[in-house]
Amino acid sequence: MPTLSAPALSWIGLNSIPGVGRTTFRKLVSRFGSPEQALSASEEELRERGGLSDALVSELRAYPWREHAEKELAKAKDAGVSIITAEDAAYPMHLRNALDPPLYLYVKGALLPEDANAVAVVGTRKPTHYGLTMTHRIAYELASAGLTIVSGMARGIDTQAHRGALAAKGRTIAVLGCGIDVAYPPENKGLMEQISHAGRGAVVAENPFGTKPEAGYFPARNRIISGLSRGTVIIEAAEDSGSLITAEYTLKQGRRLFAVPGNIGSPNSRGPNSLIKEGALLVERAEDILKALKLAAAREKKADPEPAPRISLTREEEAVFRCITNEPKHIDLIMTEAGATAGKISGTLITLELKGLARQLPGKLFVREE
Known part of the structure; x- marks a missing residue:
């Protein structure tokens, strides 16, 4: 059953008001005690105590925030989606302590306490065979050791990271740069359902239902990927890759940064090779990550996936x-x-x-x- 906490109405409502971003939201909560109290404050209190401009006070009073929030909650209930606010006990511990954490998360599937031991695996949308092989191997080995694999559901390395975790019968969290009801890329719709419906992890998003995957949402998504994780592994990324934004957030949040080295002649290797020169830990196998994070295997490690039975072909x-x-x-x-x-x-x-x-x-x- 989806989790829809009682305060979610006021959290979604306040956040939906034009001009109230995360910074203003947090300022109002710190000064009034809760979103609900901020929404019920008088215009004079909003100006003097809340420090809001006349224009924003007028917007807050005129905007139909309750109607918006009720519609959003109804969509969540119909879709089997939980909405977890930052004050809920189920809100991920590492994300709560990250830079600029989301005010609340849309979650399809389940976030479990064991997901605190999570590692992000990200990289290019256009990987080589080497990149795909290394991603599957590292994600598989980490998941076999009991770690949760976090990635962004993008084509290429991200998709392979999710698949590697599932192949190990482990857990994975997919962070979307769109609404949780939007399958992006479209060919990963089945993968999203596999993660969220089979008890194998969760699909999470910060944006409201129906939000399209526009370019501006992906850097914000990357901060969540890093924030959920104890460390981030970069596997194949060009110099302008969005994965390097995730690497930057990882360092700013005081988390461990790892990189898989690549062929110096490949454009896909410039990102991770540069990170290694700047101090990221060079990774050849999952064991390197486990040692750096001082994590013993949480469950017996599988040596290799069992070979699939021979399928009859014409x-x-x-x-x-x-x-x-x-x-x-x-x-x-x-x-x-x-x-x-x-x-x-x-x-x-x-x-x-x-x-x-x-x-x-x-x-x-x-x-x-x-």
Whole structure:
């Protein structure tokens, strides 16, 4: 059942008023004691005690905050989403102590006390095979040791980090840069449902229902990724990657920063290699992170994922499957290499996806499923 705390109405209501950002919200709460008391204060009190301008006082009085908040709470109830305010006991401990923590979180799934031992794993949306392999390995090993993997549900490294944790039957938290009801990227809708519905973690967001994934929301999301975690691992990031914003927040919040080194000739390696030169801990395996955080394995570590049983394939499916690799490959090239016809290649690829052997990426690219 979703958690909708009684104070959530006033928290959402006050935060919804135009001109009341997180800074003003906190100032009002510190001076009046709670959002509810701030909303019920007189205009004179809001000016003198609250320090608000005449324009903001007028906005606060005129804005239908209660109607807005009630609609938001109704959406949460219908969607099975919990709303956890910063004063709730369930609010994540590390996030509460982070820089500029969210006033409240939309949560689908469950945040558990064990998620206090969490590590963020983030990186580029356009990884190499090396980056994907290292991400899966590190996320899998950390999750096997009982740590929760936090990432941003973006294409590439983030998605692979979530999948690695799930493959280890561990927990993962996906932090969205949009509303919690918006599947972004669209191809990760199933992954979001797998995380939130199977007791394997939680999908969380700061933004209201219906918020589209605009560029300005992602730096704010990155501070939450870092804030939830004891440390952050950067795996493949160009010099202008948003992952480096997460790295910056990690250092500002006094958390440990880790980086996986890469080929010096690859643009994707410039971010982590630079971080290592500046003092980030070089990581080759999950054990490096566990030692740095002084964490013993919380549960028995699995050596490797159990090999999947052999799946029966037709001759055509086998021919196409052999042409799919861990590097993204266009459908036209697969068709040529497999000697398949244009009329059959799409159906064969769909069958391989349904059998869990292949995965489609944007641009009609396909890779082998891990």
